[in-house]
Amino acid sequence: MYTQELPLVFFTLLAQLAVGIILVGQWAVPASQRALARRQTPAALVFLAVAALLSIAHTGTPLHGPFTLFNLGSSWLSREIFLLCLTGLCLLLLAFKRRKADAAPQEDACALAVILTGLLLILVMGLVYNQKTIPGWNHLGVFPAFFGAALMLGSLWHGLILARAKAPAEALNGPIICAVIGLGLTAASLPLSMPDMALAGLNPATLIIPYDCLGWSHALHALASGTGVCLLILAALRARPQNAPCPCLALAAFVLLAAGEIFGRWVFYLSYSRLGM
Amino acid sequence: MKQPAFYLDMTACSGCKTCMVACIDGNDLPLGVMWRRVAEYTGGGWVKQPGSTYSQDVFSYYASISCNHCADPICVKNCPTTAMHKNAQGIVLVDHNKCVGCGYCRWSCPYSAPQLNKALGKMTKCDFCAKRLDAGLKPLCVQACPMRAIHFGEYEELKQRFGNAPHVAPLPEEALTGPCLVLTPPRNARPVGSRQGKISNPEEI
Numbered sequence: 001m002y003t004q005e006l007p008l009v010f011f012t013l014l015a016q017l018a019v020g021i022i023l024v025g026q027w028a029v030p031a032s033q034r035a036l037a038r039r040q041t042p043a044a045l046v047f048l049a050v051a052a053l054l055s056i057a058h059t060g061t062p063l064h065g066p067f068t069l070f071n072l073g074s075s076w077l078s079r080e081i082f083l084l085c086l087t088g089l090c091l092l093l094l095a096f097k098r099r100k101a102d103a104a105p106q107e108d109a110c111a112l113a114v115i116l117t118g119l120l121l122i123l124v125m126g127l128v129y130n131q132k133t134i135p136g137w138n139h140l141g142v143f144p145a146f147f148g149a150a151l152m153l154g155s156l157w158h159g160l161i162l163a164r165a166k167a168p169a170e171a172l173n174g175p176i177i178c179a180v181i182g183l184g185l186t187a188a189s190l191p192l193s194m195p196d197m198a199l200a201g202l203n204p205a206t207l208i209i210p211y212d213c214l215g216w217s218h219a220l221h222a223l224a225s226g227t228g229v230c231l232l233i234l235a236a237l238r239a240r241p242q243n244a245p246c247p248c249l250a251l252a253a254f255v256l257l258a259a260g261e262i263f264g265r266w267v268f269y270l271s272y273s274r275l276g277m
Numbered sequence: 278m279k280q281p282a283f284y285l286d287m288t289a290c291s292g293c294k295t296c297m298v299a300c301i302d303g304n305d306l307p308l309g310v311m312w313r314r315v316a317e318y319t320g321g322g323w324v325k326q327p328g329s330t331y332s333q334d335v336f337s338y339y340a341s342i343s344c345n346h347c348a349d350p351i352c353v354k355n356c357p358t359t360a361m362h363k364n365a366q367g368i369v370l371v372d373h374n375k376c377v378g379c380g381y382c383r384w385s386c387p388y389s390a391p392q393l394n395k396a397l398g399k400m401t402k403c404d405f406c407a408k409r410l411d412a413g414l415k416p417l418c419v420q421a422c423p424m425r426a427i428h429f430g431e432y433e434e435l436k437q438r439f440g441n442a443p444h445v446a447p448l449p450e451e452a453l454t455g456p457c458l459v460l461t462p463p464r465n466a467r468p469v470g471s472r473q474g475k476i477s478n479p480e481e482i
Contacts, residue, residue: 060378060398067358067375077381078357133351133387133453276387276449277316277342277482 005269007058012125013153013261014051015084016146018044018091019118020154026111028174029158033167038103040161041095048088055084076127083121090114122146136271141192144185145268149261151182152229156254159232163250169239176236179229186225186264190218193271209270217267224260228253280348280367281405282432282457283419284439285341287466289426292317292339294481299421300343303406310392312403313343313418314482318447320467320474336465336474340447341427343418344369344390344403348455352382352391361391361400367432367457368407373399387449388456389482405429435459446471 021044025037056062069085071078090113097104126146129137155175162171194214209217231253235245292315300306300313321335346369352361353369360375361382371391376399382391383400391400406416414420419429428435439459444451445466467473476482 058379060380060393060395060400061376064358064360064375064377067360068377068379069357070359070375071357074354075357075381077355077379081357128381131351131355131385133385133449272384274384274387274389275453277314277340277389277447277476 005058006266007054009262009265009269011051011054011058012146013149013258013265014047014054015087015125016122016150017153017157018048018051019087019115019122020150020152021047021157022091022094022111022114022118022154023150024154024158024175024178026108026115028155028178029162030171030174033162033165033171035101036161036165036167037158038098040158041091041098043157045088045091045095048084048091052084052088055081076124080121080124080128083117083124087114087117087121090117118150119147122150133275134272135275136273137268139192141189141194142268143189145189145193145264148182148185148189149265151178151185152225152257153182153261155179155182156228156232156250156257159235159245160247160250160254163235163245163247166244168242169236169245170241172232172236172245176229176233179232183226183229187222190222193218193268209267214267214271217270218264221260221264221267224263225257226260228255228257228260231256278366278431280432280457281346281410282430282435282459283343283345283416284428284430284435284459284461286424286426286428286439286461287338287340287445287463288461289424290315290339290341291424291426293423295421295423296341296418296427299417300403303417306401307394307396310394310401311482312390312392312401313341314389315339315341315478316447316476316482317478318467318474319477321465336467337477338463338466340445341418342388342448342458345388345454345456345458346405348457351385351387351454355381355385357381368405369402370404371400371402373397376400387453432457432459444469446474447476 021040025040029037056065068078068081072082094110094114097107097110126142129142132138155178158175159172231249235249239245294315297313297315317339319337323331324334326332346367350363350369353363358375358377360372363369378398380393391402394401416429419427436459439461442462445462446469448469450469
């Protein structure tokens with residue numbers, strides 16, 4: 001099994017989950033459940049911290065990590081690391097402001113800073129992989145896939161938390177809308193993710209996954225993630241508007257989505273191939 | 278020397294891989310790290326001729342490639358630490374005091390030139406055998422080639438001496454990175470991007 005890039009699979013997904021939690025919690029969870037959403041800030045911080053540790057673990061000489069900020073002028077990877085640090089700092093400040101039950105001054109501005117830097121981080125994450133020499137990654141599908149993952153993971157996380165807290169099903173409306181938008185973005189990314197067969201086939205030396213398998217792998221990813229989102233919708237529909245959705249269904253939805261996204265991201269790294277030798 | 282470069286005579290290269298072995302041995306490279314690789318590009322088959330007869334157009338040739346110390350090196354552009362740099366002599370080098378070993382240069386280089394040395398935790402690559410050059414010697418691959426298919430010299434001088442033939446498959450478009458590599462293509466060479474052949478020894482490169 002090709003496991004070389006697994007730290008990066010979890011790095012990208014955990015960072016996107018952290019951004020998704022803050023984004024959905026700030027804008028899609030109803031005001032009546034805002035206290036619950038605010039309490040997810042430390043969780044988002046932990047996810048981002050674990051993501052950062054995984055990205056460091058992926059390197060050969062982690063102690064040289066600070067040097068990765070030296071090439072902001074031309075390296076997208078350098079910019080990604082800078083934005084990861086910036087998002088982390090904003091998130092840390094937000095977690096500090098939200099440590100008490102009452103809303104702190106400038107809390108919304110701080111949340112907005114986390115969301116903006118987080119969205120920029122996800123965009124730059126996509127640009128890291130958009131390289132003209134790597135046909136498997138040099139396509140527009142990378143961006144909707146990354147933004148879609150952030151929306152779906154953040155939404156289903158809040159879906160799970162709301163269901164566990166026995167919040168009424170109508171509180172899930174916002175997260176469900178976000179999850180469906182995320183699913184739409186993921187669906188749009190899949191046909192774009194099929195790299196140019198002619199270009200990819202040029203260099204079998206760098207092919208990790210046979211290109212015949214790529215379509216099926218994407219379909220499996222979409223099926224798992226789509227079923228996860230549908231399960232959350234089902235949980236909300238089964239409960240009457242004022243009743244709480246079944247937490248087991250919400251948990252199953254999140255687990256299925258997470259499995260789908262992990263598999264999808266792994267396939268993304270497997271679709272690496274290089275022009276030339 | 279303004280810009281050092283390799284010249285590869287693909288009409289002479291027999292694919293013996295002595296250059297690879299000399300590079301691995303001389304630089305004491307660990308298993309799996311190859312600063313020079315020899316790709317075997319093959320293709321062709323039966324072609325129907327008028328009168329219901331068949332002829333074959335099978336071809337096979339070799340591309341012995343190391344770092345081309347490109348004019349616009351994508352590894353230097355992408356390196357987050359600036360460890361990958363092009364020095365005043367035109368040689369692309371890795372500064373091990375800065376390299377974090379992320380492998381981003383390896384991902385993006387279309388010639389697979391930078392390679393991770395797991396024991397060091399850093400990227401490594403061809404430096405034209407800098408120590409040998411300082412001692413007035415040729416790079417190991419040039420010295421070892423039994424067919425005298427690899428030459429080393431100043432890029433512009435090599436172009437004047439051997440011509441400026443366009444690169445051929447399986448090499449990538451020259452416009453991508455501006456490789457400083459002069460070559461003489463073999464008779465049956467296919468153009469860059471051709472789908473008529475494939476690298477038939479992927480496990481060796």
